Amino acid sequence: MGLTAAIELTVAHDEVVRVDQPRPATLFGTGTVERIGKLIAEEKPAEVVIIDAAVTPVQQRNLEKAWKCKVIDRTGLILEIFGARARTHEGRLQVELAALTYQRSRLVRSWTHLERQRGGFGFLGGPGESQLEIDRRLIGERIARLKRELEDTKRTRGLHREARRRVPYPVVALVGYTNAGKSTLFNRLTQASVMAEDLLFATLDPTMRVLELPSGRKVILSDTVGFISELPTSLVAAFRATLEEVTAADLIIHVRDVSHPDTGAQKADVEAVLGELGLADALPARMIEGLNKIDLLPDEDRTVLIRQAERQDGQAAFSAVTGEGLDLLLRLVDQRLGASRSLHDLEVDVRDGSAIAWLYSHGEVIERADEGEVARLRVSLDPADVSRFRQRHHPLRMVAVP
Secondary structure, eight states: OHHHHHTTOOOSOOOOOOOSSOBTTTBSOHHHHHHHHHHHHHTOSOOEEEESSOOOHHHHHHHHHHHTSEEEEHHHHHHHHHHHHOOSHHHHHHHHHHHHHHHHTTOOSOSGGGGOBOOOOSSSOOSOOBHHHHHHHHHHHHHHHHHHHHHHHHHHHHHHHHHHHHTTOOEEEEEEBTTSSHHHHHHHHHOOOOOOOSSTTOOOSOEEEEEEOTTSOEEEEEEOOOBOTTOOHHHHHHTHHHHHHHHTOSEEEEEEETTSTTHHHHHHHHHHHHHHTTOTTTHHHHEEEEEEOGGGSOHHHHHHHHHHHHHSTTEEEOOTTTOTTHHHHHHHHHHHHHTTOEEEEEEEETTOHHHHHHHHHHSEEEEEEEETTEEEEEEEEOHHHHHHHHHHHOOSEEEEOO
């Protein structure tokens, strides 16, 4: 029901149909097909039947003939939602690639115009191409072109990541099941205006903003596409370029809707996708579990959940809508990002204002003493920032403090 609501369809009837033995021709048995056909006739004008499962091209064609209306499966519905949500050029490319990959598998000899012959080429003539073959070839050519364009955007995104490393701010990525509240959290923390509605797949295009943590340290917060159970492989592949933002993040916040009855299953689905991205081993050290929507829980349950989260390492309970608990989340992000820091004694030319300013903005200056033309500083820095500082500013002396 959530998927249909996301694209503003009015549901006239829904039911669970038990399928003991899927029929190759129609998926359902003859009796079920006839019964649903009568329901559709009674609900006229019924425009579409949505089957929350994978349907083969042949099954789709036969059911449309039997029910005299459009039939789409779960993948087709998700593609419709994706098409309505994509805003950026890259997002539209990804949606079109996924849609064409899906459509190519739907080309079957179900309409007479697909069997018409076109004139042949060359000296000997011949039967030429059928409309079906032409459609397949054109779709194949468009898919190849889209993949090239997406590869270009992937390279551009890689260059942007390199540029961010030179800035450099750590990247914190929000991930989670669709409609878990990632965009609401993003807007609350960064005062942005990303589309945030009670809809599945409200966000398709990654958005980034600078966020200042309680320590004064700045990070780049990234809002990403929501995950969903049983997402077809072709759709995951089409959005892999976007999901690469997650793999490159320094820290991941897994936003969960703890008010949802299937929150445990949603957590497993998200972690499965992260595992497919090669992040399974890195998750314990690089992920914070954000327990969102505590405002929707009964008071007693909310109190218990908050206490449990406080006892767990790497958990924070909060409400992105009311702001409750977000200070604890930000402190946890600060702690995680600062855990890898080490102390260093540096000597910098006191006239090198850019180097000293860089240390104050990217590290934590513990002590400072200016002696003549030399500024002696004790600074807490991330390992990556240590190497960046050495390359950019060439200190007079830099020694790690045991």
